[in-house]
Amino acid sequence: MKHTISVLVENKFGVLARISGLFSARGYNIDSLAVGMTEDPTVSRMTIVSEGDDKTLEQIKKQLNKLIDVIKVVDFKEGEFVDRELILLKVAVSSKTRKEVLEAIDSCGAKIVNAGSKTISVEAAGDQNAIKSLIELLRPFGLMEVVRTGRIALEIGDKALSGQGKPEANE
Amino acid sequence: MKMTGAKILIESLKKEGVEVIFGYPGGVVLPLFDELYDVPIRFILVRHEQGAAHAADGYARATGKVGVCLATSGPGATNLVTGIATAYMDSVPMVAITGQVKTFLIGNDAFQEADITGITRPITKHNYLVEDIKDLARIVKEAFHIARTGRPGPVLIDLPVDIQQQELEFHYPEKVDMRGYNPNYEGHPGQIKRAAKAISDSKRPVIYAGGGVIISEASGELIELAKNNNIPVTLTLLGMGAFPQTDKLALGMLGMHGTAYANHAIMESDLIIAVGARFDDRVTGKVDAFAPHAKVIHIDIDPTSVSKSVDVDIPIVGDAKRILKELNANVKKPDTAAWLEQIEGWKKKFPLKYKDDDKLRPQYVIEQIWEATKGEAIICTEVGQNQMWAAQFYKYIKPRSIISSGGLGTMGYGFPAAIGAKVGKPDAIVFDVAGDGSIQMNIQELATAVSNKIPVKIAILNNCYLGMVRQWQELFYKKRYSYTCLKGSSPDFVKLAESYGAVGMRITKKADVRAALDKAIKTDNVVVMDFVIEREENVFPMVPAGQAINQMIEGGLA
């Protein structure tokens, strides 16, 4: 099963290497990883999407928590978070397909960032379904480049992942 | 007062109570060495940085204090790597300090530059590259704190030479403040109650204890749990000494070269009480077949050890000593009389044995080391058959009396570790039980031991083979001894010892073993004993890789 894990880490040199090194050394898979500074400039937040059985996921969380630079780890439960990804892509157009491509872009709520005579560059943000349907819709016209940021996720409701302490897994 | 970075480091080490550093100099640690020239911290100059790391490790395991080693950048730092990895696998508190090229040269492929924080990331509990002299004192404070607390481990500090030369006011922080590091010591009270009930309700309980009991100084509590409730105890290699091997509840080591009765007990048990042990594959054999009838209680400070390989029914994360104390107050004594009787039967039927003829056999040598020291010695080991015989035939009666590379299985570990152990425990008799292969991996430390007057006793069980590998080739590769025979290619260990200024002895007869040991123990110098043993002696019982642990060669089947 796919899991979306938010990890608060010290915003320090080398932390990303510690995390990616942990995943590769232990053979855990990473579907996507996105990282950036939080409201507190000393803290970065990573959103990691990983796939594995319950036992593996349990180990991933514990191993992440074991890293000294990791402040907090939360594995989001289905339905309790929203996730978004930003995508930039370049699609080929000709005089024949131009109109159709523009309609497709519009129907997905995507934004044109640059339009040339042979290509159109598009920006879109959305959940995985939205991103996927945009890509599939434009693929027949000729996708020349696709760039994705990786998913970021936020818990819905009033709770917040503060940087205060990290609960040890007991149980 | 303003101080140089080098002095700040040394003053910080003093604040941490460091008595001794094992190390080796080089270009980018010159400022540090200049400080060491007139500081009361003892410095042991090794002959290879790997020796420094293992010596710091041996010192730490013998004393429970943090071991410190020091090396220059580049090759000095990379020479520490095996030692750091060894300490990491066995949860040894250690601080490794390396010099680094000037900050502005980092990343430039400068002379003797190596990315040692990158290299050691997966084999340290944590590591630091000091980028600003302002961080130095705090980093040292944190490094020692991280190394010795929670599940201990090695921490590396990489210190560029220009920072050693800069100056700053010295303030040593009173306490550490790390929001991402907060080990949990207190066991969950509800879980402890559940465990106590499971023990009280059990009929065939076994305690399976490891190095965590020794680290947590919980041997007393473990003995109480076992003895008050008549529960037999099996130990891992690193757990040896946590429960006296002379006790009737002692089952000895379990796993691949464990005793048949320990392995049978595990396989028939209805409750495994694991304390400070991590279900390593050398212990469990085939995991799916491990302890099929047992509920498992697992007490460990490291949450990642819990349910990693064997599924645990009652996990209790925290400090073994505190948890065992609580447990002892809550357990009602189960009736284990029938169970102990069954185990007694296995002990009679499948004792540890070897051929007691007039040949010089390694097991006899170990037994005689026991007779000569009565469990009071510190036994360091190399890796291979020598290590397993040392585990099987010496009766460890107290914690920190065996020092062995369990997790990584590092040949060349034992001798420098013995040097470190003897430095930490100068009054103890310290042996390195060695193989003829392993001893040659750090033989250069003879110079260190002799010149620093560290009189350790090396007992080489010389079979002229890389014996453990040969044993596997004999059993599983049709005796095709591919590159494992050392006959005719090793040095004369007696002459070698003498050329270093140590005492060399060669023992070829069983009848001479005890006298040689007594003489070695009395000698106030490093002694190298070359025991020329039966060449093709094997370590039994043995669980072939991937089998259930009751499927032992020479162990009888359950």
Ligand SMILES: Cc1ncc(C[n+]2csc(CCOP(=O)(O)OP(=O)(O)O)c2C)c(N)n1
């Ligand atoms: C550094 C290192 N290299 C290789 C091995 C693999 N290995 C394990 S035991 C062994 C043979 C050890 O020979 P020796 O020291 O003579 O001990 P014996 O088994 O003969 O007692 C080898 C090569 C190892 N454990 N460590």
Ligand SMILES: [Mg+2]
């Ligand atoms: Mg040998």
